[in-house]
Amino acid sequence: MTLTQMLAGFVRRHWPAYAGSALMLAGIALLIVWIPRQVGQVVDGLVAGRLQGMALLRELGLLVGAGVSIYLLRVGWRLALFAAAYRLGQQLRTRLYARLSLQGPAYFQAKRTGDLMALATNDIDAVEMAAGEALLAAFDGSLTLLLVLLMMTVGVDWRLGLATLIPFPFMAFAFWRISNHVHQAWQSSLAQFSGLNQHVQEGLSGVRTLRALGLLPRNTRQFSELAAGAGEASFQAQRWEAAFEPAVGMTLSAAMAIALGLGGWLVARQELSIGQLTSFTMYLGQLIWPMFAAGWVLSLLERGRAAWDRLGPVLEAPLSLQDEGQAELPRAATLRFEGVSFSYPEAEKAALQDIALELPPGQTLGLVGPTGSGKSTLLRLLLRQFEPSQGQITFGGQVLPALRLAALRRALAWVPQEPFLFSARIAENIALARPEASPAEIEEAARLAAVHEDIQRLPQGYATEIGERGVTLSGGQRQRVAIARALLHLGVPSAGPAHSGGMGMLLLDDALSAVDTGTETQILDHLRTQRRQRPEHSAIIVSHRLSAVMEADQILVLRGGRITERGSHAELLALGGWYATQWRYQQLEASLDAL
Numbered sequence: 001m002t003l004t005q006m007l008a009g010f011v012r013r014h015w016p017a018y019a020g021s022a023l024m025l026a027g028i029a030l031l032i033v034w035i036p037r038q039v040g041q042v043v044d045g046l047v048a049g050r051l052q053g054m055a056l057l058r059e060l061g062l063l064v065g066a067g068v069s070i071y072l073l074r075v076g077w078r079l080a081l082f083a084a085a086y087r088l089g090q091q092l093r094t095r096l097y098a099r100l101s102l103q104g105p106a107y108f109q110a111k112r113t114g115d116l117m118a119l120a121t122n123d124i125d126a127v128e129m130a131a132g133e134a135l136l137a138a139f140d141g142s143l144t145l146l147l148v149l150l151m152m153t154v155g156v157d158w159r160l161g162l163a164t165l166i167p168f169p170f171m172a173f174a175f176w177r178i179s180n181h182v183h184q185a186w187q188s189s190l191a192q193f194s195g196l197n198q199h200v201q202e203g204l205s206g207v208r209t210l211r212a213l214g215l216l217p218r219n220t221r222q223f224s225e226l227a228a229g230a231g232e233a234s235f236q237a238q239r240w241e242a243a244f245e246p247a248v249g250m251t252l253s254a255a256m257a258i259a260l261g262l263g264g265w266l267v268a269r270q271e272l273s274i275g276q277l278t279s280f281t282m283y284l285g286q287l288i289w290p291m292f293a294a295g296w297v298l299s300l301l302e303r304g305r306a307a308w309d310r311l312g313p314v315l316e317a318p319l320s321l322q323d324e325g326q327a328e329l330p331r332a333a334t335l336r337f338e339g340v341s342f343s344y345p346e347a348e349k350a351a352l353q354d355i356a357l358e359l360p361p362g363q364t365l366g367l368v369g370p371t372g373s374g375k376s377t378l379l380r381l382l383l384r385q386f387e388p389s390q391g392q393i394t395f396g397g398q399v400l401p402a403l404r405l406a407a408l409r410r411a412l413a414w415v416p417q418e419p420f421l422f423s424a425r426i427a428e429n430i431a432l433a434r435p436e437a438s439p440a441e442i443e444e445a446a447r448l449a450a451v452h453e454d455i456q457r458l459p460q461g462y463a464t465e466i467g468e469r470g471v472t473l474s475g476g477q478r479q480r481v482a483i484a485r486a487l488l489h490l491g492v493p494s495a496g497p498a499h500s501g502g503m504g505m506l507l508l509d510d511a512l513s514a515v516d517t518g519t520e521t522q523i524l525d526h527l528r529t530q531r532r533q534r535p536e537h538s539a540i541i542v543s544h545r546l547s548a549v550m551e552a553d554q555i556l557v558l559r560g561g562r563i564t565e566r567g568s569h570a571e572l573l574a575l576g577g578w579y580a581t582q583w584r585y586q587q588l589e590a591s592l593d594a595l
């Protein structure tokens with residue numbers, strides 16, 4: 001969809017606001033063209049000695065009345081129009097946000113956050129201006145131009161009118177050339193602003209790392225260079241916009257010269273009165289606004305078009321994740337991976353190959369393997385963040401895309417390697433998926449995640465605000481708060497009616513890496529006890545530390561994206577492969593640590 005199509009659709013939907021503004025503008029234009037005619041008549045009346053006393057006052061009163069009406073109408077159209085344009089901005093921002101929320105990680109992998117933020121702010125502002133000021137200025141300018149030209153040619157003298165139009169085609173050509181440059185300059189300016197945004201976003205999120213590595217001065221220098229580049233690009237655009245003004249000035253000067261020369265000659269031949277020439281030159285002066293409006297409209301539209309060229313593809317991008325499934329999850333369902341392979345977009349090597357596994361309800365699956373072997377990827381496929389390239393994943397016999405996405409998400413409680421905490425109170429962070437949870441339920445979930453005592457030691461306990469991304473908590477505390485959140489999401493503990501049944505699966509992606517072995521054992525014991533009470537629940541535990549999976553019903557060893565060993569802890573030890581060797585290393589390490 002082009003900017004014009006989008007704006008046409010918007011104007012159609014909000015026609016009362018646009019029609020109201022257009023009517024008010026038409027009123028203004030009529031009054032504006034009436035004023036020179038009135039002034040001309042007053043001048044002629046004064047020259048002829050016809051206008052005196054009350055009659056003169058009445059004529060002047062009419063002029064003042066027209067001025068006041070113009071002022072009121074201008075306020076009116078601005079209010080009506082800007083309200084509509086802001087509505088467009090709001091709608092576009094909501095559409096953009098909603099669209100982005102529906103996209104999966106595969107989409108964001110190819111996008112930069114700073115870019116997307118710039119779209120939501122700067123680019124939408126530009127489109128908003130095109131829908132507001134630009135549209136109405138275009139209407140107003142054209143209407144005024146038409147009426148003024150009509151008054152000049154029909155109302156005053158057609159020969160004078162036509163002669164003064166001679167310089168205008170040259171101006172139109174100059175406008176066309178300038179607006180092409182304006183478009184390119186705005187395109188570059190918007191792109192540079194995106195780069196600047198990206199730098200701010202990354203720099204501020206990673207400020208602690210940059211400071212620790214002593215890179216802040218370099219980073220600030222880079223920012224300054226980017227800011228200078230963005231400033232230069234905007235300046236370039238303004239420079240081209242400024243070229244509209246001399247083009248208007250030169251055209252009007254040439255038209256004025258023609259008007260005075262030819263007009264003077266006509267007056268001398270007594271074919272035109274002085275009052276008519278006065279009106280004519282006033283009309284010519286009134287052409288300044290439509291000319292400037294044309295330049296202004298062109299630059300606003302070019303800026304809007306440059307922004308829409310960036311925004312449109314994001315709004316219309318196909319969803320990287322289809323949400324068309326209708327099936328509900330059965331109360332207790334077995335999870336199966338059947339010959340599943342997957343490669344990340346543009347990756348040369350497959351991240352997972354020919355994965356087959358079965359996890360019945362009530363059971364725990366341990367996933368171990370060297371770093372980069374595909375453990376997190378397996379969970380991402382289960383969460384439908386990516387779709388398998390081959391094979392299928394089923395729950396209770398239904399392939400994942402056939403299941404209602406919301407139902408699938410409701411059943412899966414995922415604790416990622418680096419959990420995200422929001423800048424809110426701890427209690428709110430735990431109850432994220434169940435805001436209606438009671439304080440007692442929140443506390444119980446925190447107890448199960450072995451973080452209750454840590455929270456109680458904080459200044460305001462559960463009401464403590466944690467900084468952005470949970471910066472005021474330690475890594476281990478953040479992990480345990482995220483586990484408590486996942487447990488509450490699954491309706492553990494004592495859940496309300498909405499959570500009292502149905503399948504649930506806890507997915508821990510190395511989520512205990514930052515807690516000590518004692519706390520890990522405590523949490524895993526709690527989880528096992530809980531699962532015994534909820535036989536329809538299952539769990540997948542990804543861990544580098546093998547002690548976290550030793551009690552699992554089955555353990556898979558992933559290496560280079562393939563399952564190389566599978567069995568219980570005892571079976572894998574007996575197998576004498578990667579698992580057995582790692583186990584020995586880790587046991588030795590633990591005994592050395594204990595010394």
Ligand SMILES: Nc1ncnc2c1ncn2[C@@H]1O[C@H](COP(=O)(O)OP(=O)(O)OP(=O)(O)O)[C@@H](O)[C@H]1O
Binds near residue numbers: 371372376377417
């Ligand atoms: N978003 C991505 N795009 C491209 N390749 C990726 C992406 N995420 C992971 N990979 C690659 O896929 C492979 C498997 O990664 P994955 O994160 O699943 O490993 P892992 O076993 O969980 O590792 P770790 O134990 O270090 O967390 C790795 O080679 C990794 O480089």
